Amino acid sequence: MKMKLGQIGIWCLSFLSYSFASQLSVRELSNGWERGYFSNIQQSQANGIGSILYIDAYNDLPGIELLLNFESSDEYNRAYSHVSGEVTQSNIRARTGLYSAAFSGTNVLILHPHETSIFGGLTEKQNFSIGFWVNPLRLGDGEVLFSYRSSISHADQLIHQSLSAFIEADRIVWRFENIFFLENGEPILIELVGEPILRGEWVHQLVSMDVTRGFIHLLQNNEIVATRYTSADNNAGSITSLPNFQGKKGQELRIGEFFGYMDGFMISRNFIEHSSLARYERQGYYISEPISVQGKILEHISTISVQNDSAEIRILMRAHQSAKVLQSLASDVDWVPVTTDFFKKIHREGLTFIQVRVDFFAGKRSLSSPILHDIKIGYAMNPLPASPGSLRYDREMNVLKVLWQPLMTGNVVGYRLYFGTASGEYFGTLEQGLSPIDIGMEHMISLSGLERGRMYYFALVSYDEYGVESQFSPELAVLF
Incomplete structure (x- = not known):
């Protein structure tokens, strides 16, 4: 699947609603x-x-000005514009999302940095980080994963300037050429060399610079594998140089002059000490x-x-x-x-x-x-259980039997009898317990402990398997 740059990306609105x-x-x-x-x-x-x-x-990658996960065609609009090249998407070897970019050495992606980018030359005192996932399919010398090319005014003439990451033997080398200069104007050639890599396996590379210290480090799979001070003797106590990007003639970013796969290409305006290597992180809840x-x-x-x-x-x-x-x-x-x-x-x-x-x-x-x-x-x-019908009673000596017609509906699993000595106020106490008395699925109950000559009031409810009660039955009044 080939994706031409410059197409308009589609933002999908997920608006799910249901009629209840x-x-x-x-x-x-x-x-x-x-x-x-x-x-x-x-x-x-x-x-x-x-x-x-x-x-x-x-938010774990601060100061992002370019992030290419090769998922869609509108990823290249943050301080960079597309010049030429196509991205061939691969979903077989994706590392950060659904797709990675497959390169064959000829389909080179070329971007132009705007003056607002770290290469624009608007400020010298700008930290920066450049990183990516790469899966090389061959480890031949000269496989260029990434390069920044430009020119710079030096000693009254334009000279070539470059920052590149390329394969040499079985290692990735980062080279800074005509970017750092001594006080006398002499350029410093800086190289950082990574640890050995394997063909056909993903490896993460991140070069990050702290301009305050004049310090650069190279992270490989989030481990520091090389460091360098931007001084002549690579000493922290010496005078260090700031990066000098001017954005002159021939300025461009080139990605993919190699045979293999790349994903998660990132340029940040910050010094990054550690970067998450997770594919897809929870960001909040x-x-x-x-x-x-x-x-x-x-x-x-x-x-x-x-x-x-x-x-x-x-x-x-x-x-x-x-x-x-x-x-x-x-x-x-x-x-x-x-x-x-x-x-x-x-x-x-x-x-x-x-x-x-x-x-x-x-x-x-x-x-x-x-x-x-x-x-x-x-x-x-949740529908209420059916309400019981009218109650009736039968008196035998000192015992009062309260009876009712059982309900045949499926959601009734029991009955409770409420009682008291005032109409509608069911707070009574008998030998069988406090009101209400749980009767289960029986359809009668014998009550004892009633006082002679006192009026009692009874009401019945049914309840379902969750304990939800029905409305009260018609009230039964009994003079005992």
């Missing part, structure tokens, strides 16, 4: 996301839609406060969100009978993916509170963040 009789809005229940727990998440306002949550993608779902049957969950460039939002959930228990749990325990089976478990076990966790994952390009407007939880109200 009722829906819970997590954003509204969280008071515009304010009630909850954040990690690396930012909150903003979106006109007409309400507050949103988002992250700064690739939001956890809602406990949400009551008592009496509700959860059916579906959906997001109102924007997820571009493989940026991703993942929804997790946990549930309990107690909101306090949920609040006391650590932020990384008991979370499960939201599935129909989990909704059934909530209903089956009578769990009355849920918490929602939203994990944010960065996309493949610089500053590509998922954006979350809201989460909608569709539900139906």
